Amino acid sequence: MKRSVRKFCGVIILAGVIASCGGSDSSPATEAPVTGAPATDAPATEGVLNVPADYPTIQGAVDAAVEGDLILIAPGTYTEAVQVTTNNIIIRGLDRNTVILDGNFELDNGIRVVGADGVALENMTAMNYTKNGFFWTGVTGYRGDYLTAWRNGDYGVYVFDSVGGVIDNSYGGGSPDAGVYIGECYPCDSLIRNFVAEHNGLGYSGTNAGGNLVITGSIFRNNRAGVVPNSGSYELCYPQRKTTIIGNWVYSNNQADSPAIDVAILAMGNGILSAGGVQNIIERNRVWDHNKTGIGLVPFLEDDPNDEMPEKSAWDMTCAESKKLTPVQPGGGILWDSQDNTVRNNVLEDNRRADIAVGSAGTDLWTLGNCFEGNTYTTSAPTNLEALSPCGTPLTADGDWVTGDLQVITWLVDAETAPPSVDWKIATLPEMPVFDSMPDAATAPGVVASATPPVVDLDAITVPDKIS
Numbered sequence: 001m002k003r004s005v006r007k008f009c010g011v012i013i014l015a016g017v018i019a020s021c022g023g024s025d026s027s028p029a030t031e032a033p034v035t036g037a038p039a040t041d042a043p044a045t046e047g048v049l050n051v052p053a054d055y056p057t058i059q060g061a062v063d064a065a066v067e068g069d070l071i072l073i074a075p076g077t078y079t080e081a082v083q084v085t086t087n088n089i090i091i092r093g094l095d096r097n098t099v100i101l102d103g104n105f106e107l108d109n110g111i112r113v114v115g116a117d118g119v120a121l122e123n124m125t126a127m128n129y130t131k132n133g134f135f136w137t138g139v140t141g142y143r144g145d146y147l148t149a150w151r152n153g154d155y156g157v158y159v160f161d162s163v164g165g166v167i168d169n170s171y172g173g174g175s176p177d178a179g180v181y182i183g184e185c186y187p188c189d190s191l192i193r194n195f196v197a198e199h200n201g202l203g204y205s206g207t208n209a210g211g212n213l214v215i216t217g218s219i220f221r222n223n224r225a226g227v228v229p230n231s232g233s234y235e236l237c238y239p240q241r242k243t244t245i246i247g248n249w250v251y252s253n254n255q256a257d258s259p260a261i262d263v264a265i266l267a268m269g270n271g272i273l274s275a276g277g278v279q280n281i282i283e284r285n286r287v288w289d290h291n292k293t294g295i296g297l298v299p300f301l302e303d304d305p306n307d308e309m310p311e312k313s314a315w316d317m318t319c320a321e322s323k324k325l326t327p328v329q330p331g332g333g334i335l336w337d338s339q340d341n342t343v344r345n346n347v348l349e350d351n352r353r354a355d356i357a358v359g360s361a362g363t364d365l366w367t368l369g370n371c372f373e374g375n376t377y378t379t380s381a382p383t384n385l386e387a388l389s390p391c392g393t394p395l396t397a398d399g400d401w402v403t404g405d406l407q408v409i410t411w412l413v414d415a416e417t418a419p420p421s422v423d424w425k426i427a428t429l430p431e432m433p434v435f436d437s438m439p440d441a442a443t444a445p446g447v448v449a450s451a452t453p454p455v456v457d458l459d460a461i462t463v464p465d466k467i468s
Helices: 058-064 262-266 410-417
Strands: 012-014 017-019 048-051 070-073 076-078 082-084 090-093 099-102 109-114 119-127 132-137 140-150 155-160 163-173 178-183 190-198 202-207 213-216 219-221 225-230 243-246 249-251 272-275 281-283 286-290 293-298 300-302 334-336 342-344 347-351 354-358 371-373
Touching: 048 058, 058 070, 058 082, 109 119, 119 132, 132 140, 140 155, 155 163, 155 190, 163 178, 178 190, 190 202, 202 219, 219 225, 225 243, 225 249, 225 262, 262 410, 286 293, 293 347, 347 354
Parallel strands: 048 070, 070 090, 076 099, 082 109, 090 119, 099 119, 109 132, 119 140, 132 155, 140 163, 155 178, 163 190, 178 202, 190 213, 190 219, 202 225, 213 243, 219 249, 225 272, 243 281, 249 286, 272 293, 281 342, 286 347, 293 354, 342 371
Antiparallel strands: 012 017, 300 334
C-alpha cells in the first residue's frame, strides 16, 4: 500500500519522474558466486540456458538470453539482484525450496522485471532483500508461478503499473507492506490464485488496481490485516475499483508481532477491508477471527493528496487515459469513501467488532451505495446492515443508520497505541514452509507469459470449507 496516515511513501510517477522512498530501484543487478552444484551434466539444449553449468550467475544467463529462451537454475544459493529487460523469457528454478536467491539484507530486489513483456518467473525462493522478492514494473504480460518470497523489506511479490498477468501457487511472508501487491492498473486483466500470505503488514494490498482483477482460492492469515484494496492519489489511476475477491480463506489477521507499515497498523484486526475502494465484488469468502471487522467498507484519509478525486463519470476511464490528465492540487486532505461495493454470500464468524460493516467520517452512509446480501453473519455495523443496504434496490435514508455505527474515526486513536512494527530483519516468523515444486521443472517446456490471463468460472466457485 505504501501509505502512512501522516506521511505517504511509495512509488509515484508524475510527469515522467520516478521517485521512491527508502532508496532506488534503479541500481544495477549485483552478481556474486553461487553456492551449490549443477543439477545435471547433460549437454546444453538450444534455447535452454543452465545456471551455473553454462553461466555462473542468473544475471549472466539473463543477459545472454533472447526472446523465447528458458533459463534453468540448479539448486543452490544465489547472492544476486537480478534485473530483466528482455521480453518473453522464462526463468525457472529446478526446485522451489532449494533454488534460493538471497539478498543478505543488502541487495534490493531478488528479480526485478523492468519493462520486459511476457516474462515468467517460476519455482524458486527469494529472501532477505531490502525491497522485494519478485517485482514486475511497466510490463504487459507477466506470470509468477511456484514462487516463495520470504522476509523481504517491502513486498513479497510486487506488480506495479503492469497488466495482463497471473500470480499462482505462490507465497509471501514476513514483509512490512504486503505479501502480494498489484497496483496502478485499470483494467489490470490479472489473476491472483492459490496464494498464501502470512506474517506481513498486509496480506494483499492493491492501490488503484482493478478491472478484470480476480483474487481467488487464496489464504490470507496472521497478517496485521488481510486483504486491503485502497484508493489514493499518491499513485496514479485512482480510484481503486472493480476487483473481485471471491472464494478465499481470510482469518486471524490480528498479528501484533509482524513488520508493518503505518497503514497496516491502522488497518490491524480486519479481514477484507476496502479502504476507499469502489465497485468491488466481495463474494463467497470464508472470513473469521478478527478483532475488528470481517468485511469492512471504510474511508481512506489522504492528508496530502496529489490530485482531486475523480467524479463518478470518470471511473471507467482507463489508466492510460487518466495518466494524460493534469492533476489539480486540492486545498487540503481528501476522504476516499468506499462506494458501490457488493458484499454477497460470504460466511463470517467471530469478528469481534462486526462481521460486516460500512463506515465513513461524516458522509451519510446510505449515499455511498454499498450493498450487502446473503451473507452468513451474526453482527454488523450499523446494526441490521443487510436490511438497510439490500442489493438491487436504491438505498435511502429510511431506517436506523446510526445504531451500531462503526465509528471508524476512532481507529486513528487505536493506531497510536497499537503494537509498533517489528524490524523485518529480525521479526519472529514461523519456520519457512516447504512447498510442492513445479511439476517436471527440468523437462516442462518454457511458456512465456501471456497478456491474457485464464478465464475463471466465477459461478462455479463456492465458499471454501474452514481450515485451521
